[in-house]
Amino acid sequence: MTVTHSSTSDMIGREDVNDVEAILSVPMVDPDEVLHAVKSDAETIFTWDYSLARPHLRKLYEKAKTGQWNGSIDIPWETPVDVEKTIAADQEVLGKGVDPDWYAGTPLERWGDKEWLEFGIQGRKWMLSQFLHGEQGALICTAKITETVPWYDAKLYASTQVVDEARHVEVFARYLDEKLGGGYQINSHLGMLLDDVVKDARWDMTYLGMQIMVEGLALAAFGFLHQLTSEPLLKHLLRYVMSDEARHVAFGVLSLKEVYEHMSDAEMKERQEFAFEASVRMRDRFLQQEVWHHMGVNAKDIVPLMLQDPGRKMFQQMLFSKIVPNCKKLGLLERNDQWLRRRFEDLGVIQFEDWENTGEEYLKFELGQEPAEIRHH
């Protein structure tokens, strides 16, 4: 069988990954949109084989049952959150999200403390909103995996993840509503990625798009924010969500490892391309077009600089610190003449390849088991 070569524009709708014009030409999702329908081509599969065929997945299922927590009881919702104070304190540690000196000659040059604080507040609302929409994506994808995966052990496990994700949607939605006074519509790049993952008829693609890519990024981003924010309620909430997320990524790694071992080069190429497409979509979403729009700034003036901003580059690369080692563990980097390795080199994220993969690391995230670097203070 020959391996087909899709062009970059087949995969991501443009030839140059950094084509700002094309990135920004994707319109923002209507803020008033309430419902969004996606057709899925996937088959729902029953299995009559109830034997314990995959003990590693059953172990995760047992962990999931004892790892449950209650979003309305286990999170100290009574904690007051002073948004301005929180963001000002976090900006002391995190920086402003972008490096002001880097944007000389743009409208940001005229911003004073008031504008930078407002930018920080909007940025936080925006980021937690994208987490929220991603969590709903995970809720829907794991319901889909429960239906489409042919393995009994995986159906059992996936059903527990549906409950986990419902809880994550619940706590992020509540935090945004009660503590931040509302959030943002889904970013269109994230929306396109979720649509692709939900639409695809092949059950393993749901795992790759959700468990490896979206949740891998979420685990890294949650860890980053958890470590750096001084806001105790958010810290607590993120710690609880992370204890579940690490298990979810492990579910993806353990399942796909088995599937990919038997795949042809041509089939692997499609998975590699999908992983690349997802990486670009996720990078594009962090350009936070909606926040620039809210601040009255033309994103076209800012985004070309953002793509080169050294401070942001570090943050952006960190987001891939779970994805790259997990892709490596799955054999996605090396197959087809290292096709995905070369794409990750282009995106500047290959340096994470030998970091710990989540197939083994998830036990560290269990509540009560945390090492110093992720312990809740």
Ligand SMILES: [Fe+2]
């Ligand atoms: Fe989640």
Ligand SMILES: [Fe+2]
């Ligand atoms: Fe998850």
